[in-house]
Amino acid sequence: MLTKIIAVAELDKKEKHVRLEATEKDCAELAARLRIPEIADIKAELSLNRKTRGVYVVSGRISGRATQQCVVTLEPVDTQLDTEFALIFTEDVKEKTDDTVLGEAAAEPVEDGVIDLGEVIVQQISLALPDYPRAEGVDFTDYLEAPEALVPPEERTQRPFANLLQQVAEEQENGDR
Numbered sequence: 001m002l003t004k005i006i007a008v009a010e011l012d013k014k015e016k017h018v019r020l021e022a023t024e025k026d027c028a029e030l031a032a033r034l035r036i037p038e039i040a041d042i043k044a045e046l047s048l049n050r051k052t053r054g055v056y057v058v059s060g061r062i063s064g065r066a067t068q069q070c071v072v073t074l075e076p077v078d079t080q081l082d083t084e085f086a087l088i089f090t091e092d093v094k095e096k097t098d099d100t101v102l103g104e105a106a107a108e109p110v111e112d113g114v115i116d117l118g119e120v121i122v123q124q125i126s127l128a129l130p131d132y133p134r135a136e137g138v139d140f141t142d143y144l145e146a147p148e149a150l151v152p153p154e155e156r157t158q159r160p161f162a163n164l165l166q167q168v169a170e171e172q173e174n175g176d177r
Helices: 024-034 117-128 162-175
Strands: 005-007 016-021 038-052 055-069 076-090 114-116
Touching: 016 117, 024 038, 024 117, 038 117, 055 117, 076 117, 114 117
Parallel strands: none
Antiparallel strands: 005 114, 016 038, 038 055, 055 076
16 A cells, blocks of 8 residues: 655654655555545655644645546546645644644644655545546436425425424414403
């Protein structure tokens, strides 16, 4: 499996650059892990640096090619991957870090003093893949309507408690007389 372990003790304020390229075996294992037919030509250009004590940033660009199955026809659908990302890692997740460093982002934990760049790449590829890939020109027309309970209340045609509400209103009206 594609892996590159970086000890955070090696990182300082100076940016460190790492270039990773997946082998055919790495790609086959990655495709199996992501449960897709094929993934190929995975390349990653990554930068790592320490922002403050215990807070590290991993950013970069990942490119490659993936083949998934069309959700309608099950035909192969090819996707060109080209994604940029930035992740924040911290040695103490409970520690409150300066908002100027983290902003609104949540921090990933540094486990055992290392960051596995291979795992970062796998996660970013997983996020970059289309959730519902479709073959070109395929239209999905044979579908089921959502159950009434999933439709917003104001759009529902059936109102199961409407009779109960009417009965309560009538009882209150009769009781007030």
